[in-house]
Amino acid sequence: MIVKLKQEAAPETTEGIKLLLEERNIPYRMHRLYQKDVFTVMPGVEDAVIDILHNMSGIDEVVMTDIEYPLASRFYKDGNTTFCAGDNVVGGNAINIVAGPCSIESEEQIFGIAEFLKNSGVKFIRGGAFKPRTSPYRFQGLGLEGLKLIRAAADQFDLIVVTEVLDSSLIEQTYPYADILQVGSRNMQNFHFLKQLGKLDKPVLLKRGMSARVEEWLMAAEYILNEGNEKVILCERGIRSFDNLVRNTMDIASIPLLKNLSHLPVWADPSHGTGRRDLVTPVSMAAVAAGADGLIIEIHPDPDNALSDGAQSLKFEQFSALLLQLKNVASAINRGIDTQAPKQNKNLNLCVE
Ligand code: PEP
Ligand code: MN
Numbered sequence: 001m002i003v004k005l006k007q008e009a010a011p012e013t014t015e016g017i018k019l020l021l022e023e024r025n026i027p028y029r030m031h032r033l034y035q036k037d038v039f040t041v042m043p044g045v046e047d048a049v050i051d052i053l054h055n056m057s058g059i060d061e062v063v064m065t066d067i068e069y070p071l072a073s074r075f076y077k078d079g080n081t082t083f084c085a086g087d088n089v090v091g092g093n094a095i096n097i098v099a100g101p102c103s104i105e106s107e108e109q110i111f112g113i114a115e116f117l118k119n120s121g122v123k124f125i126r127g128g129a130f131k132p133r134t135s136p137y138r139f140q141g142l143g144l145e146g147l148k149l150i151r152a153a154a155d156q157f158d159l160i161v162v163t164e165v166l167d168s169s170l171i172e173q174t175y176p177y178a179d180i181l182q183v184g185s186r187n188m189q190n191f192h193f194l195k196q197l198g199k200l201d202k203p204v205l206l207k208r209g210m211s212a213r214v215e216e217w218l219m220a221a222e223y224i225l226n227e228g229n230e231k232v233i234l235c236e237r238g239i240r241s242f243d244n245l246v247r248n249t250m251d252i253a254s255i256p257l258l259k260n261l262s263h264l265p266v267w268a269d270p271s272h273g274t275g276r277r278d279l280v281t282p283v284s285m286a287a288v289a290a291g292a293d294g295l296i297i298e299i300h301p302d303p304d305n306a307l308s309d310g311a312q313s314l315k316f317e318q319f320s321a322l323l324l325q326l327k328n329v330a331s332a333i334n335r336g337i338d339t340q341a342p343k344q345n346k347n348l349n350l351c352v353e
Contacts, residue, residue: 002063002070003039009058033230040070069218071225077263083231084351086160091265094338096294098124102309104146114153121339125159130166139307147177168193185210198227207235233265238273247275255290267294271312281322285329
């Protein structure tokens with residue numbers, strides 16, 4: 001059951017509900033999300049309690065559902081969730097574009113990419129400093145030095161940093177350098193870690209576990225929302241399947257499915273979703289056509305010599321061509337691409353929550 005309070009509900013309403021549930025030993029969680037108080041209560045509440053709730057003033061709605069991801073679901077919210085990352089709106093009509101290398105490799109590499117992105121009007125840079133490599137003998141990332149480099153490059157070119165927090169022990173180290181905290185596919189069901197991220201005030205980009213069902217993924221998002229962090233982005237990045245010509249099978253259908261089930265912004269990662277440079281452009285367009293609110297794309301100045309994921313990284317000119325094609329796809333569904341001319345006055349774009 002979900003008990004939603006009106007935005008203008010008096011604090012006494014919240015206190016009254018707490019008292020009612022506590023007197024009857026009914027377990028609940030109280031959340032303040034998206035400027036409203038909301039209670040989530042496990043199924044099986046007696047009708048008498050439901051009647052009392054229905055008659056209390058300040059209550060917007062009592063939703064009877066035994067869904068396991070109430071806060072992430074459309075039962076909680078009809079409209080789409082949007083929030084700010086720096087001065088940029090995430091989840092709005094304009095589709096967010098994030099690009100950058102798989103791994104931050106050097107000062108020259110990340111500053112060169114940041115300058116290219118700025119000149120392309122892209123506002124978000126991605127790059128991993130701690131890499132979850134399948135083999136322990138592969139490049140593991142530059143660590144803290146990498147975080148410092150991507151932050152410095154982003155600050156110089158006025159970009160938002162999206163970077164992976166590899167595990168609980170690295171939250172403190174990563175937090176100051178990141179604007180959006182990425183949870184990698186391999187961590188999607190690391191529930192203790194998700195709870196910790198739920199206590200933070202920065203957006204969390206929750207990648208789909210490579211063998212996760214959509215419902216499991218939404219329950220993972222629920223772990224973050226349940227701790228009070230309302231800024232969650234779901235990111236489809238492909239699932240493990242039987243085909244050996246692609247790295248993963250990009251589940252395009254999960255995008256409109258998530259948009260039906262959840263109010264959270266949905267991004268797509270066609271780089272990991274396919275593992276192949278030649279598929280990144282068509283799959284990016286398909287993701288936007290299917291309703292993705294953002295794309296996260298790996299690019300590299302010299303993909304053949306990249307220290308990780310070169311085979312799926314676009315060259316700069318391919319990425320520029322993709323941006324042009326994306327504009328057409330977006331306009332066909334009455335959306336835009338969230339890019340801007342490089343010299344536009346930054347203050348005109350202030351995001352307000
Ligand atoms: C990445 O974005 O570089 C990455 C490792 O992604 P995933 O967790 O989806 O494999
Ligand atoms: Mn990668």
